Amino acid sequence: MNALIQISNVQIHPVIQNQSLVAFASCEINDSFYLGNIAIHTAPNNPLGYRLVFPTKALSSGKQIPCFYPYKREIEEVVTSAIVKKYIELMDNFNHVE
Numbered sequence: 001m002n003a004l005i006q007i008s009n010v011q012i013h014p015v016i017q018n019q020s021l022v023a024f025a026s027c028e029i030n031d032s033f034y035l036g037n038i039a040i041h042t043a044p045n046n047p048l049g050y051r052l053v054f055p056t057k058a059l060s061s062g063k064q065i066p067c068f069y070p071y072k073r074e075i076e077e078v079v080t081s082a083i084v085k086k087y088i089e090l091m092d093n094f095n096h097v098e
Helices: 072-095
Strands: 007-018 023-030 033-042 052-055 056-058 064-066
Touching: 007 072, 023 052, 033 064, 033 072
Parallel strands: none
Antiparallel strands: 007 023, 023 033, 033 052, 056 064
């Protein structure tokens, strides 16, 4: 499945940790589709230690409509892995500078 999807141009925007939220991310899929406003949350029970939350749109009724999200587990794993890897690299580099 990984050959079908290529994640590139991963951008990480750390935030001051608010509960489990640690950063927002964006990326490109197959150099042709931009995904943005993806929240990165800590998740101690997840093997990677983090989970992604994909953006939603709030309607005036209060109902939340997903903007985009992977509905195949394999795709979610590829996207999550690429974003979490970049986040960990960024934090490791930041910690070595201090």
